[in-house]
């Protein structure tokens with residue numbers, strides 16, 4: 001953890017479940033909140049399930065987020081959802097630049113930066129994802145790739161808007177494989193240096209999350225690492241029990 005920074009445990013539900021599932025999952029998280037007093041919690045349902053999740057929370061105290069937004073404010077952009085629409089639906093956050101968006105939709109750093117700026121202007125906190133592929137790690141390029149993604153994906157207002165960076169090595173997502181604690185530490189230390197250099201006076205306390213096969217059994221060790229200020233959880237966030245167990249693993 002980073003001294004003075006309140007941890008954030010975020011659940012990315014991806015494209016899973018029905019309205020009924022979303023209501024039950026959100027209610028399960030809300031009902032178990034007292035197990036995780038040491039962290040802020042964020043759930044990111046699919047767009048169509050945002051309203052039932054928000055209603056279940058009574059709009060608080062678990063934050064709600066989208067999984068993407070348009071860089072455009074409105075207009076003829078079929079299929080897109082604007083940042084203002086997310087805010088209107090009860091969101092306080094939005095995940096941007098997830099590796100699945102970068103891979104499935106060809107999103108570039110410049111596009112992610114534009115989306116993050118749009119999110120900030122709509123009053124949302126962007127959670128910008130970065131991370132290397134397995135080939136990039138094997139080639140010894142992991143830190144350089146992540147540093148370049150940070151340089152290219154974060155808009156100038158990012159740190160002042162309390163933007164969050166999530167390190168998610170692509171090869172660790174949904175695979176059950178995680179980097180070693182030493183590798184996570186090395187990457188998060190590098191990320192801290194990059195963000196602090198880019199945003200002097202603010203980047204030192206920017207929340208840096210780790211994501212990629214986080215589960216109850218490995219959460220405590222990962223969350224105890226310096227410069228790891230929380231987690232972005234995929235599969236394990238689909239069970240309230242597991243998500244809350246991860247949040248409860250935040251060091252006191």
Ligand SMILES: O=C(CO)[C@H](O)COP(=O)(O)O
Pocket residue numbers: 012098168172173174175176211212213214232233234235236
């Ligand atoms: O979604 C994640 C959180 O964004 C990330 O992809 C990790 O997924 P997981 O490996 O299923 O936890």
